[in-house]
Amino acid sequence: MRNLVAAALVLSSGVALADEGQWQPYQMPSIADKLKARGIDIPAEQLADLSRYPMNAVVGLGYCTASFVSPQGLAVTNHHCAFRAIQYNSSKEKNYLADGFLATSMDKEPSAGPNERLYVTEAVTDVSAQIRDALPEEPLARVEAIENRQKALIKECESDDNYRCSVRSFHNGLEYYLIKQLMIRDVRLVYAPPESVGGYGGDIDNYEYPRHSGDFTFLRAYVGKDGKPAPYAEDNVPYQPKSFLKINASGVKAGDGVFAAGYPGSTSRYRLTTELEFASDWLYPTQAKRFQARIDTIEAMGAADTELAIKYAGTVAGMANRMKKLNGLLDGFKATDIAAIKQQREDAFMTWYASHGDAKQMDELKALIKEGQTQYQTTYYFNNAQSSDLLTAANSLYRLAKEKQKADADRELGYQERDMKMFADRLKRIDSSFDVKVDKVLWQADIEEYLGQNQRVDVLDKMLTVKEGQDLSSMLDGLYAATGLTDQATRLGWMDKTPADFEASDDPFIKLAVALYDTRMAQEKAEKTLDGKLSIARPAMMQAVIAYNKDKGWPVYPDANGTLRITYGMVDGYQSRDALYKQPFTRLEGIVAKHTGVEPFNAPQKVLDAIKRGDMGKHNVDDLYPDARSFMCKLFSCLDKPEAFNSVPVNFLSSVDTTGGNSGSPVFNGRGELVGLNFDSTYEAITKDWFFNPEITRAVHVDVRYILWMMDKVDNAQNLLQELTLVTN
Template identity: 75%
Template sequence: MRKALVAALMLSSGITIADEGQWQPYQMPSIADKLSERGIHIAAEQLADLTQYPMNAVVGLGYCTASFVSPQGLVVTNHHCAYQAIQYNSKKEHNYIETGFLAKKMSDEPSAGPNERLYITEAVTDVSAEVKTGLSDDPLKRFETIQANRKALIKQCESDENYRCSVRSFHNGLEYYLIKQLIIRDVRLVYAPPESVGAFGGDIDNYEYPRHSGDFTFLRAYVGKDGKPAAYSADNVPFTPKSYLKINRDGVKAGDGVFAAGYPGSTSRYRLTSELKFASDWLYPTLASRYQLRINTLEAMGEHDTDVAIKYAGTLLSMANRMKKYNGLLDGFKATDIAGIKQSREDDFSHWLANNSEYQHYQAKFDQLEALLIEQRAAQQRRYFFDNAQSSALLSAANQLYRLAKEQTKPDAEREEGYQTRDMKMFKARLKRIDSRFAVSVDKTLWLQDLNAYLAQAHRVAALDEMLNLNNSDIILADTLDKLYSSTSLTDPAKRLAWMNADVNAFETSRDPFIRLAVALYDTNMTQEQAQKTLAGKLSQARPDYMQAVIAYYKANDWPVYPDANGTLRITYGMVDGYQSRDALYKQPFTRLEGLAAKHTGVAPFNAPQKVLDAITAKRYGSHQVESVYQDPASWLCRLFSCLDKPESFGSVPVNFLSSVDTTGGNSGSPVFNGKGELIGLNFDSTYEAITKDWFFNPTITRAVHVDFRYILWMMDEVDHADNLLDELTLVSN
């Protein structure tokens, strides 16, 4: 508790928190002095310009980050970010998850899958005024007007079909920005290490340190012969990016300034204490419990069926990662008393409001927001089990298809997002993708678990109970589901896709059991959606009002002001640094090859490939193209640990390293740069103690974990002999 109080005092004392911030690129000139203090010498104005190096080489995957590293569209990201692409190309006869994959020539590079995309952000425009035009005091009308204004801006932006645009809310609706992104629709798998390298340590090491993970994979962007984005075709050619990253093969050492660029998914640093307590007391434990049950089921079923193991490998990896994060958040909340820290700041904020004549009236708005949040949490708890009771992949598809038929009766501009003409390519691709990660036995088992959880709670839905005869205590639910799956045509990909062209009447007269269930549940789902929209309309006024006062309070205390992460391009900076994880345990910033060998047990997840172990044992630290990187300790190994008493003792290849950059989910695959803007690593994880940074940034323990690019080069050169790819890279030295 004493530590929590000290931290709370620090937060309310006006001390600037070092390295905190997931900054919008345009903000970089405003923190140029901080970048310079960290030894980041690339011009802040250059980082703010999305048309210049290095920001025009940073791309999104829609869920992770990647970057161009060659003039021929070669892209590097994390292994776990490309996992679905690896799984998509894995079969019983060639399981690339286990063996890895390397295309020695471009003609051998297979499609990463119909859903894979690269998004290149070309413009970010403030459209706050346009989105807020004509807003009503009526909550539902207010919500609908915001959506209509957003869709109009998006439609205008997407006059060229090769672009995908979105309007994102910043500072909880205080600001809106229009994001314009070029879409690359033909993405191919180029080089992936085996899972025993890419995910060495598996879930045991997830969020832990020291780490020895080769979490990297190379993809390639392809376009039509005219240079424009196109769907996969054998005739397509590699994309020529506007720039690609230079790779510094000397890397970095402890104390060096670094920065990362990427697409962080979501943070909650401006959320209220009551929201944190709800997450801690109900939401995270509930989600973690469900994930654990599903993980146990998938692991058990995969042990007896290789096809199931391959199809659900990506799903299992994602679930395990989320579950460990939730558990880490819960542990972190207890260890640091973050609720107490946030409450202390809120109390200080209320005191500041009361003594600031310009903002005194915002206290009433603060109270109104708290009341709305109580309403929101109650609604979320009521919906939770019903939403999960629709978790079957086939029922989800049926729900979306029937909704599509309904939406297509409206003018395109009035349709719900996700069901407009602009969405149809991705809609179709998602329906196709179902089969690559679907097995009837698994889907049925997981759905049965969710239905049993639904039956065990009080918030029942009559339409669902009636359709599945859930009020009849004599029925065996598993038998009911067997009949549904045996009678549906939605397991047939062609028939499933054909429903995209069906009208409402075809759905409402269908005898397919999943279609019938979707039709029966539609009104309930729409009623709940309408209630959510009404509440969102209320929050769209209350949250911006609150944020306006909070930002003024932060500025008055000289604290960094940046928006919570929302999946848009951000830049974060810091330094290469270890940390004190607990009493008498300091974690050094670099790990090395010998540490990997020491962890090897021969049993997954600590089962390094023999060719990796052989190279380590023989101390084969490099050859030909990258020889100078590894075989001259005086030139770089000694510099690597200049802060230690015996730097020459490192004598190896660095594998992973730590820095204080401010990252979260979505930053996976983010390029990590040295002070000159040269690529030196890939972000892939955070330390366990740092998981709570989504709610609160603690500079003493918040560390991100990166793959050192020297390890990637070593794998390419000494282990897998990816000479063709090494020739594509531009390697520079200090």
């Protein structure tokens, strides 16, 4: 196999084309030549049309991406994206996280939970003029005017309750787009492998490669009998999407062009060097330290209580993923010196800008950014000291009572009538991921950290005063013992209370929320005022940056902001470090090689047995590296060891440009057929949120052939296989 690696090195492209860009769909015709060069044959105009295949089959989950793969609303996403849905249906007696789940018929598909949604983007409209024209100069009035215009556009867009609309800022406020999405409210769990498949390798392998993760899960969208979105009801029927993805059972091979579509969360590629340095020097280390402490606490408590561990499994997984990403960013900054690269580019820009703009604008922007950093540091520990789930609920409920005193159009986003169903669902969802003991210990740790800081808030200090003969722990015990917010019906009942009801309450968490309200609102006002100043400074600078990039021939696309994007690339490995090349595919044999029987390398016995039997069926591939095979066959007899090329691919790498939120994104071949699911990035590529390096930036995908093999040869999900439309090369 070392010879195979050598051959692959010779054949590696080195990514001659820079595949950078998280493109808005409407931009695809402008990069049609780049798509063609990568072997992507589906017309760029078709990708730009959200009403046509395949883009109308790509859906959002609000935090991840999924895609329809059958005419009966069957959708596929990552296992880690459906983690909370699996957790929601798990118990000590039926632990679907550990054992996996398969509904053998539709009537056995349980609700994924009250908060789960599928969002189908149907329209994206440029509303920049409606938002930006004739705005007030005064910062706070400016922000409020932007918010009011957004709310007016959203209200008009949501004349049909089945749609959820939003107005998103692009290019740091230079542009605004109105996003219209069909919102499906009845989502059900259909098929999930055990966590020992879906998260094989756990946190050890997270962001690493080679990977052998079966990070996939199937969900189904349901609607009312009239075909319109409706809340969960037993007699709802499967949603019939406008189109669903064809699945190419032959998959892809090294060198193939691919593209992915999804909802990337956030990138910072247009941010200044001072912003990267703040993240590197203070923000990321501070956040990572807190995440690690919270993970250690929950895992220690969960080790003695299985039910508690199940409740907090999704929370721990999310924090662990975020923490490893933060540490990867920090390591990447050191390894590549991204700050120096950005500073060099920034200096070159300023040289150009000297003859194209006003240098004072950059100084003003930097001063505002510094003000924002100080503001964030000042309030960080105060905000964390309110981290109890019950206090978070109380704060939201009291804010709701206050907002309800206003006309609906004047309320803050998140507190309008359009938000009430989701508001209630969040209150309900607390029960599935909350335990008093854990909440109290985590909150106490945040309070103690806050109490050790210089930036303190008198009203919070007063509420946290410990009486003589008490300590902080026993004082907090008293708060939890006296509250009614641990009861779901009580929490929901507070949604209809008036501010006077809150102010007369003896519930300790309600009292704390009332006491903190004025301070929280003053903090929010200060943040909005700064946002108002930045809403002038950032767009002005962004306009210049775009002009500069175009002048240099560099790609111009907006930073990720949770909206639908398309990215393209090719199946390719990369040079990880000196003398270490990582091949683009992993195989079933790698699962066995890593298996120790101890979590997280505890592959299920049924998977190991199927591999041992050589039971690969028609999912077997013998030409993952066809050029390398041809090269080796000139040197060696391929007949001697045909098994060296004969296996089911598990994961593969490509150069598509992704980030958080792209989890679950469908990966397409050049004809627009599903060949994999995006689920991770390599450790070296984590810094792509700030700087895209085409030599080492790789995304990690589940190969569709592994998904089909698991369904066919391991879990006998024949009922689902029959729903899929499979094609071959």
